[in-house]
Structure formats: structure tokens, C-alpha cells
Amino acid sequence: MPLLDVQSLVTEFPGAPGGPGNRAVNEVSFAVERGKVLGLVGESGSGKSVTGFSIMGLVDRPGRVTGGRILFDGQDLASLSGEEMRQLRGRRIAMVFQDPMMTLNPVLTIGTQMTEAITAHEKVSRAESRARARDALGQVGIPSPEERLSAYPHEFSGGMRQRVAIAIALLHNPDLIIADEPTTALDVTIQSQIISEFQRLAETHNTAVIWITHDLAIVSRLADDIAVMYSGRLVETGPVSDVLTDPRHPYTAGLIGSVPSQNTRGTRLRQIPGMTPSLGRLPSGCAFRTRCDRATEACATVPPPETHEGARGFRCIHPVHPELLTQ
Numbered sequence: 001m002p003l004l005d006v007q008s009l010v011t012e013f014p015g016a017p018g019g020p021g022n023r024a025v026n027e028v029s030f031a032v033e034r035g036k037v038l039g040l041v042g043e044s045g046s047g048k049s050v051t052g053f054s055i056m057g058l059v060d061r062p063g064r065v066t067g068g069r070i071l072f073d074g075q076d077l078a079s080l081s082g083e084e085m086r087q088l089r090g091r092r093i094a095m096v097f098q099d100p101m102m103t104l105n106p107v108l109t110i111g112t113q114m115t116e117a118i119t120a121h122e123k124v125s126r127a128e129s130r131a132r133a134r135d136a137l138g139q140v141g142i143p144s145p146e147e148r149l150s151a152y153p154h155e156f157s158g159g160m161r162q163r164v165a166i167a168i169a170l171l172h173n174p175d176l177i178i179a180d181e182p183t184t185a186l187d188v189t190i191q192s193q194i195i196s197e198f199q200r201l202a203e204t205h206n207t208a209v210i211w212i213t214h215d216l217a218i219v220s221r222l223a224d225d226i227a228v229m230y231s232g233r234l235v236e237t238g239p240v241s242d243v244l245t246d247p248r249h250p251y252t253a254g255l256i257g258s259v260p261s262q263n264t265r266g267t268r269l270r271q272i273p274g275m276t277p278s279l280g281r282l283p284s285g286c287a288f289r290t291r292c293d294r295a296t297e298a299c300a301t302v303p304p305p306e307t308h309e310g311a312r313g314f315r316c317i318h319p320v321h322p323e324l325l326t327q
Contacts, residue, residue, distance in 0.1 A: 002031035003073055003208045004055070004176055010067030011047075011054045015280055022279035024050040024063070026232035032225075034175070035206040037198070039223035039240060041213060041255070045276045047232040048212045049098070052178045055210075056095050057085045072176070091121040094174040096182040100165040104153040110137075110164055111149030117168055136167040141193050159185045166194060173205045180212045195222050216259055220244055228252045231277060231287035233303070238312030248307075248314040250292045286316070294318040 009028045012021035024047045032038045040048050053059045055070055057077060070077045072093065077085065089095075097103055105113055114133035118124060124132075130149065137145035140163040153161055162185050169177055179198070183191040199222060201207040211222055219226055219240060226243045228236040228251065236249040247253040254272040274291040277283060286304055289295040296318065304315045 001074060002033045004032045004210075005071040006030050006051075006055065006068070007071070008068040009051070009054060009070065010065065011050055011059055011063060012066045013063040013279075021066070023232050024279060025054060027068070028229075028232075028234050029068075030227050030234065030237060032176070032208045032210060034208050035202050036225065037202055037209040037211055037223045039211050039213065039219035039226045040229060041216065041219055041226060042229035043214060043276050045231075045279075046229040048229055049180050051229070052095060052180050052210065052212055055178060056089060056093065058095075087121070090117060090174075091172050092174050093176045093178070094169040094172070095178040096166050096169045096180060098181045098184065100158070100161040101153065103165040103168060104161060106153050108152070109149065110151055110153065110156075114149070114164075114168055114171065117171055121172060132171065133167075136171055137164065139170065139197060140164075140167045141190050142167070159187065159190065162186060163190065163194070166197075170197070170201070173201065174207065176208045176210070177201070178210045178212070181214070183218070191218075198222065216244065216255060228255070231282055232279065233287065233315065234313075235288065235316070236312075236314040238309075238314075242312060248309070248312065248319040249288075249316045250294050250318070250320055251288050252314075253320045254291075294320075 007029050009025050010023060011025035012023050015022045028051060030038065040051065042048050050059065054065050055077070059065060065078065080088070111130060111133060114136065115126065115129040118129040118132055134145045134149060137148055142148055142160065142163055156164065162182060166182055177198070183194050186194065195218065198209055202209055211219065213219060223240045225238065226240040227234050228249065230251050236243060236247065236252045243252060244256060247256060257270045258272060260269060272291055277287060277290070283290050283300070285300040285302055286295070289299040298317055304317045306313050306315050307319070
């Protein structure tokens with residue numbers, strides 16, 4: 001049984017008065033096993049972060065989860081009380097936010113915040129909790145960690161604050177970590193160090209990771225499986241090595257083709273035409289059809305059903321085939 005099993009998840013935000021809600025997450029299903037890393041990939045506005053917030057029970061009102069199930073270690077998170085969910089968050093499930101100030105309190109020292117995060121879930125001495133906090137800061141590459149425990153968030157740069165937020169998430173060696181573009185503000189050296197730390201957690205502590213990103217290079221290095229999201233739906237899933245070398249959905253192929261290393265030196269960079277549509281004005285049928293050079297009239301009728309090829313799945317009635325990738 002997977003550690004996390006998301007089944008037909010729907011998260012909605014109110015639309016126009018009297019109209020239907022806008023589905024930021026639309027019938028999304030995936031599973032993550034212990035010790036595995038899932039890369040959740042897509043453009044801004046595709047619903048990646050909202051998916052993470054939905055799992056954590058942190059969707060801001062008036063948005064809410066309106067359908068599906070989120071099974072964590074066999075237990076439906078929707079059935080838990082607010083207090084039961086708070087006991088899970090931070091201890092067994094942790095999230096690293098894109099903005100570190102969603103984690104950090106500006107009026108408390110880093111040491112106070114980290115030791116309180118430990119003692120909220122474990123009965124340990126102040127000295128032990130402070131030592132664990134210091135070691136966690138060292139793990140994410142913060143110099144002079146003992147001294148930094150006495151500092152306030154405003155005394156850190158943006159990248160350093162992000163490293164502190166990551167250190168807090170790692171304090172309890174949680175069973176599941178949801179990382180929402182956690183290395184965007186970090187330099188390449190520290191980014192590599194953080195990725196290695198997540199790999200170590202997955203391998204040595206059997207931690208499951210959902211890595212939310214738009215960076216395919218990170219996903220190719222870190223993830224075991226990939227889920228490509230567009231306008232609230234998963235359009236392609238499967239083992240990362242298979243999907244990135246042999247995509248089936250035109251959107252996935254477009255993302256791969258847009259990576260600079262995939263383009264010939266001296267030529268114009270390839271790009272996906274157009275922009276992600278607004279959730280309130282999605283086209284009928286396949287949401288990607290207005291940007292897709294393979295679209296036909298059939299794509300405008302109903303959203304394509306999911307097709308399975310072994311461990312892979314995709315939603316497209318005109319899938320890309322290997323012999324067509326170079327055309």
C-alpha cells in the first residue's frame with residue numbers, strides 16, 4: 001500500500017455569483033510510496049501548489065476540497081479533526097513553502113521557532129532540542145549554526161531563510177515531505193546540497209517526497225516518478241526516465257523541448273505558444289487544445305480519458321509517438 005494515495009481530488013474556488021466553482025485541482029489521482037520521490041511539474045497556475053495545500057489541509061478559504069480522497073498511511077485525512085491534522089503536520093507530514101515567511105515568525109528567534117517545533121511533538125529537554133536545531137541548520141549549509149539560532153528571520157537573506165524553512169521541515173524526519181519549489185531562491189551549490197539531502201532522506205529514512213517544480217533538470221536528477229499538470233488536471237504520469245525521454249502528451253513534449261539544452265546552439269529557443277488559460281475560462285474539451293499543434297475538432301468535445309501504457313498514463317487522443325518527436 002502506498003504511503004500517500006490521492007484519489008480523484010477536487011479543490012474548488014468560487015466563480016462568478018451563481019455560477020460553477022473554478023476547479024484549481026480537477027479529478028487528480030496519484031500515489032507515492034515510501035522512499036520514493038514524485039516530481040509534480042507544470043507551468044505557473046497549473047494547480048501544483050494547490051494540490052500540495054489540499055493534502056496538508058491548508059487551502060485558504062473560500063477555496064475548499066470538494067471531492068475525492070486523500071489517504072495517508074491508509075487513513076483518510078478528510079476524516080481527521082483540526083487537532084488531529086495539526087498533530088500530523090510537522091511530525092509525519094511536512095511542507096516546505098515557496099515563500100519561507102509562510103513558515104517563519106518574524107518576531108521570534110530561529111532557535112525559539114525550531115525548538116518549539118520539536119517540543120510540540122516530542123518530549124525532549126531544551127538542551128537536546130537546541131542541539132537538534134543546530135544540527136539541522138548545519139545540514140542545510142548554514143554557517144555558524146549555533147550563533148544563528150539566536151538570530152531573527154530579518155537578519156537572514158531570502159535564500160538563508162529558505163534554508164531555515166527546509167531545516168524545520170527536516171527536524172522530525174517526517175514520513176512525507178511536500179516541497180513547493182524549495183530551491184528557487186538558492187544558488188546552484190546550495191541547491192545541489194539540498195537535493196542531496198532530500199535524496200538521503202528518501203534512501204535512509206524511507207521518506208516519501210512530492211517535489212513541486214517547473215524545473216525538469218531537478219526532476220530528472222531527483223525524482224523516481226513524474227506527474228505533469230496542466231489547468232488543474234494531470235495530463236501525463238509515469239517513471240521519470242520514461243516520460244522525459246519518450247513523452248506521450250504534447251504538453252509534456254513542449255516542456256521538454258523548451259529546455260535550453262534541448263535546442264541547437266545559435267537557433268531560437270522553442271516554446272509552447274500562448275498562455276495557460278484562466279480557470280474561469282477554460283476551453284471546452286481538452287484545456288491544452290488552443291496551444292496544441294496536434295489538436296483537431298475531436299479535442300473540443302470532451303476532456304480526453306486517461307490512457308494507460310503499463311506504469312504510464314496520459315490524457316490525449318492524439319499522443320506523441322517516438323518517431324514524431326523530431327518532426
